[in-house]
Amino acid sequence: MxxxxxxxxxxxxxxxxxxxxxxxxxxxxxxxxxxxxxxDLDGLRGFSAGLDAPVAGWPAAPDEGCCAWPGxxxxxxxxxxxxxxxxxxxGEVSASLTDLTALRVLNLxxxxxxxALPAGILRLSFLEALDVSSNALxxxxxxxxxxxxxxxxxxxxxxxxxxxxxxxxxxxxxTAYDASGNGFSGPVDAAAVCASSPGLQVLRLxxxxxxxxxPAGFAQCRSLTELSLDENGITGAxxxxxxxxTSLRDPRPPHQLSLxxxxxxxxxxxxxxxxxxxxxxxxxxxxxxxxxxQPPRPNLRNNTLAGAIGLDFxxxxxxxxxDLGANRFTGxxxxxxxxxxxxxxxxxxxxxxxxxxPPSFTAFRSISFLSLxxxxxxxxxxxxxxxQRLPNLTSLVLTKNFHGGEAMPEAGIDGFTNIQVLVIxxxxxxxxxxxxxxxxSKLKVLDxxxxxxxxxxxxxxxxxxxPLLHRHLQQLAARRDTGELHADDGDAGWKR
Numbered sequence: 001m002x003x004x005x006x007x008x009x010x011x012x013x014x015x016x017x018x019x020x021x022x023x024x025x026x027x028x029x030x031x032x033x034x035x036x037x038x039x040d041l042d043g044l045r046g047f048s049a050g051l052d053a054p055v056a057g058w059p060a061a062p063d064e065g066c067c068a069w070p071g072x073x074x075x076x077x078x079x080x081x082x083x084x085x086x087x088x089x090x091g092e093v094s095a096s097l098t099d100l101t102a103l104r105v106l107n108l109x110x111x112x113x114x115x116a117l118p119a120g121i122l123r124l125s126f127l128e129a130l131d132v133s134s135n136a137l138x139x140x141x142x143x144x145x146x147x148x149x150x151x152x153x154x155x156x157x158x159x160x161x162x163x164x165x166x167x168x169x170x171x172x173x174x175t176a177y178d179a180s181g182n183g184f185s186g187p188v189d190a191a192a193v194c195a196s197s198p199g200l201q202v203l204r205l206x207x208x209x210x211x212x213x214x215p216a217g218f219a220q221c222r223s224l225t226e227l228s229l230d231e232n233g234i235t236g237a238x239x240x241x242x243x244x245x246t247s248l249r250d251p252r253p254p255h256q257l258s259l260x261x262x263x264x265x266x267x268x269x270x271x272x273x274x275x276x277x278x279x280x281x282x283x284x285x286x287x288x289x290x291x292x293x294q295p296p297r298p299n300l301r302n303n304t305l306a307g308a309i310g311l312d313f314x315x316x317x318x319x320x321x322x323d324l325g326a327n328r329f330t331g332x333x334x335x336x337x338x339x340x341x342x343x344x345x346x347x348x349x350x351x352x353x354x355x356x357x358p359p360s361f362t363a364f365r366s367i368s369f370l371s372l373x374x375x376x377x378x379x380x381x382x383x384x385x386x387x388q389r390l391p392n393l394t395s396l397v398l399t400k401n402f403h404g405g406e407a408m409p410e411a412g413i414d415g416f417t418n419i420q421v422l423v424i425x426x427x428x429x430x431x432x433x434x435x436x437x438x439x440x441s442k443l444k445v446l447d448x449x450x451x452x453x454x455x456x457x458x459x460x461x462x463x464x465x466x467p468l469l470h471r472h473l474q475q476l477a478a479r480r481d482t483g484e485l486h487a488d489d490g491d492a493g494w495k496r
Contacts, residue, residue: 035064046096078102086110178204185209190217207231237307338363349373371397388415395421407431426450
């Protein structure tokens with residue numbers, strides 16, 4: 001899976017005001033290249049000297065025109081930006097950067113910086129954007145030592161920070177906070193986060209060691225459009241106010257809600273995304289980018305959230321993506337889900353849901369990806385009769401449901417006109433492999449393995465490649481001239 005190339009545009013949208021300002025400053029600096037103030041010059045030289053090797057393109061003394069140095073942005077003689085992402089910088093971040101008292105943007109992302117982040121950087125009064133993501137920085141970030149009154153973007157993701165998750169006191173201008181991929185631990189104080197930064201739009205805390213019940217209080221972040229708490233140890237039920245934020249009820253943009261573990265076959269555009277600079281492949285979850293104007297994406301996948309999915313989907317009916325996978329939700333699927341008429345992807349897999357697929361699902365006209373794998377749903381005949389009526393459905397995963405010897409329906413299925421991926425594996429289904437499978441003209445992947453199906457294998461159209469029979473069924477390839485598959489053979493699947 002490749003990276004989402006929308007990240008460059010997303011980051012530009014996020015930092016557009018700062019980029020416009022700094023590009024003007026840089027143009028003026030390039031034309032006149034005035035000398036830096038002595039404090040700024042010392043700060044830059046100290047930073048470069050603290051690295052294992054000097055910053056490429058930064059000259060040694062006596063050159064004092066640092067506003068023309070690569071990655072240095074100035075306003076007059078004051079350095080207001082140090083932008084050095086993906087420059088293979090190695091070493092420790094020198095505390096001399098705190099001498100840049102007018103600094104507004106610091107981007108050191110995508111390098112190999114190590115050690116602690118100097119506390120003074122977290123007290124720069126004019127700093128608006130801090131991005132040190134994708135390095136090897138470590139240590140704690142104590143809330144009491146942070147004073148960033150101008151901060152708008154705070155990105156420390158994919159490092160080795162630990163301790164309690166820092167709140168940014170006085171960060172009233174903060175709109176994006178990404179601390180994903182670290183070792184932060186303990187509970188999340190939603191009330192404190194939102195009280196300090198009520199205008200927060202993006203909060204990403206994925207892949208840490210956070211614990212405790214999912215807290216109430218996120219509704220106080222009235223502009224919140226993305227909440228990511230996946231890959232932690234968070235427990236409990238969904239708090240009543242989680243979806244009370246104004247942004248989730250805004251009828252104008254379509255919204256997205258992701259609370260799941262990634263599944264193979266999920267649309268690439270729906271993979272989770274990360275803030276700011278592009279991440280190295282070995283540290284970054286695939287397909288990551290960020291735009292603050294994206295639809296909301298509360299993301300709690302791979303935790304131990306439990307209880308019923310008690311959401312009133314009439315209140316969030318602009319959702320286009322819902323993912324509650326890999327938790328412990330119980331009870332039936334809410335019948336009101338199709339109130340989200342524009343939904344394109346739904347994942348309820350790997351929970352403990354029961355009952356039948358609601359007949360109301362026929363109202364889903366836009367959905368293309370649906371995974372209900374690993375639950376306790378019943379009545380496979382009803383499920384397929386309903387789901388075949390979804391006109392845009394291309395991927396359907398029903399693995400590990402319908403246990404108890406249900407029979408695969410042999411008649412009444414004449415839909416699935418756009419289905420490309422159909423997975424009904426490990427369901428203990430009985431009966432014959434239905435002939436209607438051969439009529440799925442757009443099918444590319446079929447997996448009905450680990451069932452108890454028997455009888456003739458439906459003819460595969462000549463335009464397709466020969467069937468690929470998985471696992472021990474490959475041993476039966478020599479018997480294809482009989483066209484027979486027996487119940488005790490157990491495993492059948494093919495790809496076109």
